[in-house]
Amino acid sequence: MKRTRIGLATLAAALMGLTAGExxxxxxxxxxxxxxxxxxxxxxxxDGFPNNFSASVSPVMLFTMGDDxxxxxxxxxxxxxxxxxxxxxxAQIDYLGFERAQIIAGKFLLPFGVFxxxxxxxWINKLPTGPVLYGHAHGGVAEAGLLPVLxxxxxxxxxxxxxxxxxxxxxxxxxxxxxxxxxxEAADDHDDEEAALSVLAAxxxxxxxxxxxxxxxPAPPVAFGTSFDDNNKNKMVGARIGVVKGxxxxxxxxAFHAMYDADNFLDYQGGALSAEWRSSGYELRGEGVxxxxxxxxxxxxxxxxxxxxxxxxxxxxxxxxPVVRFxxxxxxxxxxxxxxxxxxxxxxxxxxxxxxxxxxxxxxxFHEDLDDRFYLQWAFGF
Amino acid sequence: MTNRTxxxxxxxxxxxxxxxxxxxxxxxxxxxxQVYAANCARCHNARSGTEHPDLAWVAIVGHMRARANLTKxxxxxxxxxxxxxxxxxxxxxxxxxxxxxxxxxxxxxxxxPEGVRVALLGLLTGVPQAAAxxxxxxxxKAAAGGAPGGK
Numbered sequence: 109m110k111r112t113r114i115g116l117a118t119l120a121a122a123l124m125g126l127t128a129g130e131x132x133x134x135x136x137x138x139x140x141x142x143x144x145x146x147x148x149x150x151x152x153x154x155d156g157f158p159n160n161f162s163a164s165v166s167p168v169m170l171f172t173m174g175d176d177x178x179x180x181x182x183x184x185x186x187x188x189x190x191x192x193x194x195x196x197x198x199a200q201i202d203y204l205g206f207e208r209a210q211i212i213a214g215k216f217l218l219p220f221g222v223f224x225x226x227x228x229x230x231w232i233n234k235l236p237t238g239p240v241l242y243g244h245a246h247g248g249v250a251e252a253g254l255l256p257v258l259x260x261x262x263x264x265x266x267x268x269x270x271x272x273x274x275x276x277x278x279x280x281x282x283x284x285x286x287x288x289x290x291x292x293e294a295a296d297d298h299d300d301e302e303a304a305l306s307v308l309a310a311x312x313x314x315x316x317x318x319x320x321x322x323x324x325x326p327a328p329p330v331a332f333g334t335s336f337d338d339n340n341k342n343k344m345v346g347a348r349i350g351v352v353k354g355x356x357x358x359x360x361x362x363a364f365h366a367m368y369d370a371d372n373f374l375d376y377q378g379g380a381l382s383a384e385w386r387s388s389g390y391e392l393r394g395e396g397v398x399x400x401x402x403x404x405x406x407x408x409x410x411x412x413x414x415x416x417x418x419x420x421x422x423x424x425x426x427x428x429x430p431v432v433r434f435x436x437x438x439x440x441x442x443x444x445x446x447x448x449x450x451x452x453x454x455x456x457x458x459x460x461x462x463x464x465x466x467x468x469x470x471x472x473x474f475h476e477d478l479d480d481r482f483y484l485q486w487a488f489g490f
Numbered sequence: 491m492t493n494r495t496x497x498x499x500x501x502x503x504x505x506x507x508x509x510x511x512x513x514x515x516x517x518x519x520x521x522x523x524q525v526y527a528a529n530c531a532r533c534h535n536a537r538s539g540t541e542h543p544d545l546a547w548v549a550i551v552g553h554m555r556a557r558a559n560l561t562k563x564x565x566x567x568x569x570x571x572x573x574x575x576x577x578x579x580x581x582x583x584x585x586x587x588x589x590x591x592x593x594x595x596x597x598x599x600x601x602x603p604e605g606v607r608v609a610l611l612g613l614l615t616g617v618p619q620a621a622a623x624x625x626x627x628x629x630x631k632a633a634a635g636g637a638p639g640g641k
Contacts, residue, residue, distance in 0.1 A: 140542075140549040170549040178552040204552055207562045226557065232534040268559040274528045278559045352559075354528030386532075464535035489534070 143168035143182065144465075146230040146487040152479045162187070166197065166229070176205035197259055212264040215333060217257065219264075219280035219348040220362045221380035221395050223418075224257035231465045231489030237473065239418035240435035240453040241397055254397055254416050254437060255378065260284035260333035260344065278350045278360070286344030286366035287330035287376055326447055327403040327412040330368045330376060342367040346378075358384045374402040374409075394419035405442070412447065414440040422459075431457040431471075452476040465489030515570070522571025525564045532558065539575030547572045 145165040150158050164186045171179040181199040185192060200214030217225040223242060227233050242253045262284030269277040346364030362380040367373060377400045384393040396417035402409055416437040422429050433455040440448030457471035466488050473481040530536045542550060547569055555565040 138545045138549045140546045142550065142553075168553075170553050172549045172552055178549065178556065180553055180556070202552065202556045204555060204562065204565070210556055210559070212556065226533045266556065266559050268561055270561060270564075276559075280559070352532075355532050358532065384532075461535065464537055 137174075138170075138172045140170040141167060142170060142490060144229050144231045144487060144489040146485055148236060148486075149484040150236075151482045153482075164230075176203060178202040178204060208268050210266040212266065213262075215259060215261040216264060216282075217259045218282060218284070218332075218346065218364070219266075220255075220258050220346060220364055220378060221348075221397060222358075222360060222382040222384070222393075223395055224255075224259075228257050229489065230485065230487035231467065234420070234422050234429065234431045234459055234467075234469070235433055235455050235457045235471050236469050236483035236485035237455070237471070239395070239420075239433060240437055240451060241395065241416040241418050254399060254414050256332060258332050260286070261336055262343065274352075274354045276352050276354075278352050279347065281347040282345070284344045284346075285333070285336070285338045286342060287332050287368045288335070288339040289368060290329040290331040326405065326410070326442060327401045330401070339370050340367060340372045342372045348380075350382075356386050358382075368401075374404070376401050389424040391422045391424075392420070410442050412440055412442050414438065414448065424461075427461045429459040429461065429467075431455075431459060433457075449477075451478075518567045518570045519574045520571075521564075522567035522569065522574075525560070525568040526571050529558055529560065529564075530554075530568070539572040542572075542576065544573045544576065547576075 143166050145163070147163045148161070150160050150162070152158060164184065166182055166184045168180065168182045173179075179199075179201050182197040184195040184197050186195075187193065196215060198214070198216045200212050200216045203211040219225050223239065228238060228242075230236075238253075238257070240253055242255060242257060260282075262282055264280060264282040267279040269279075271277060344364055344366035346362065348360050348362035350358060350360030352358045360380075360382045362378075362382070364378050366376045368376045378397065379399075380395060380397045382393070382395040384391070386392075394417065396415070398413070398415040401412045401414075403412060404410075414437070416435070418433060418435040420431065420433040422431040433453075435453040435455070437451040439446040439450040453476070454474045455471055456474075457469055459467045459469045461467050467486075469483070469485045469487070471483045471485075473483070475481070526536070539547070551565050551569040551572065554560070555562075560568070
């Protein structure tokens with residue numbers, strides 16, 4: 109018996125030895141293609157609203173070099189009219205060599221709130237659309253919400269401090285190019301005024317009401333991360349700090365400050381509070397955002413203040429997951445006077461999870477003063 | 491050598507034709523199971539270790555470390571755990587490829603039954619079986635087309 113044991117042990121050691129070189133070698137350069145795609149049907153109860161099938165794909169490319177360097181990037185492909193649109197969502201170099209810190213440079217999703225950075229991919233978001241707070245984020249300009257999903261070029265420092273148990277403190281701070289006037293941006297890009305106007309018109313939809321036509325928003329719309337040309341010397345500075353108890357509880361406060369005009373004068377500020385709670389199949393999350401934008405109102409400066417929030421609850425039951433989301437945009441105000449009408453949204457959805465990253469989602473959205481919408485989306489995270 | 495060490499050595503030799511798990515520290519895998527349970531279903535459904543080969547997990551864990559603000563030690567242990575849970579199915583070869591291609595959707599009988607894996611992991615890591623089961627549960631259930639993704 110002893111001999112057999114020695115024999116087996118030798119065999120085991122040999123087998124391990126044979127492959128150890130492969131395993132312990134320093135060849136840790138890897139390339140992974142990940143990402144997600146989705147197919148969407150969107151319909152409304154009345155004519156004049158979209159009744160469309162659409163699809164999109166967002167490939168993510170990951171490269172590692174040794175243990176400490178990661179390059180990650182994501183492109184988003186879609187269609188706009190007859191043209192294919194490509195958006196560089198992020199392209200960043202991560203230095204992962206420190207125990208509790210990470211240094212990131214490039215174009216990255218901003219850690220402002222939680223939705224934009226973590227939840228917007230279609231296989232992660234439990235509803236086919238984003239909360240009304242983030243509108244139909246498109247190319248860095250908020251079309252129907254308060255802010256787009258924010259992605260911008262600059263540098264970021266991320267820190268974590270474990271505090272015992274599953275608790276940790278979580279900090280992410282960044283300096284980036286910051287917002288600029290959307291009109292200026294579009295004019296730069298296409299060199300024609302029509303493009304500039306279309307961006308303005310799209311942004312004005314933020315307060316649109318089909319009965320009364322689009323409202324004019326007094327403050328000019330701004331664009332984030334849509335160009336690598338900064339229009340001014342000022343940089344956007346922001347941070348998010350939070351406490352996490354994995355997997356059940358997370359809470360964050362985020363803020364940024366930037367100036368968006370060419371003269372480094374007009375302020376644009378944002379603040380957000382986010383919280384999440386998960387237990388026995390339930391997931392509850394919410395986020396509130398406030399923005400303040402200075403603008404020239406005739407012969408003096410004024411401030412447009414906007415705010416909104418969303419709350420979502422989901423419950424996983426076998427492969428099914430019903431989801432309810434409530435979204436609210438407050439009236440936009442200048443000196444306490446209403447200049448942009450508020451908006452309320454209620455979304456009811458039901459997801460079926462084929463696999464942990466392949467849901468089919470069906471959802472109804474009820475909008476105050478707008479037609480209700482129906483969505484059917486099949487998403488695939490790979 | 492204790493009996494346990496013998497069993498561990500043999501199991502590693504038999505079940506790790508690629509040998510990658512062989513050099514992993516069992517305690518680290520155990521820690522990784524806990525990091526996985528606490529973090530990998532925070533933002534999205536937990537993704538099963540069987541979805542990707544070992545080297546791919548190196549890049550993905552780096553990606554997730556940057557998203558989730560994990561420490562380097564946590565990232566290394568969760569990587570060890572994911573690499574240990576994607577043991578190739580019994581039968582190897584084509585069966586292995588197809589099982590990992592189908593990922594969690596494969597009928598449990600095609601791959602090494604989760605129970606066996608959990609038992610082995612528990613044996614190797616000394617992590618109480620219940621903890622390992624808890625950590626493995628999300629992908630295992632998702633596999634059955636089933637239950638909460640670790641939520």
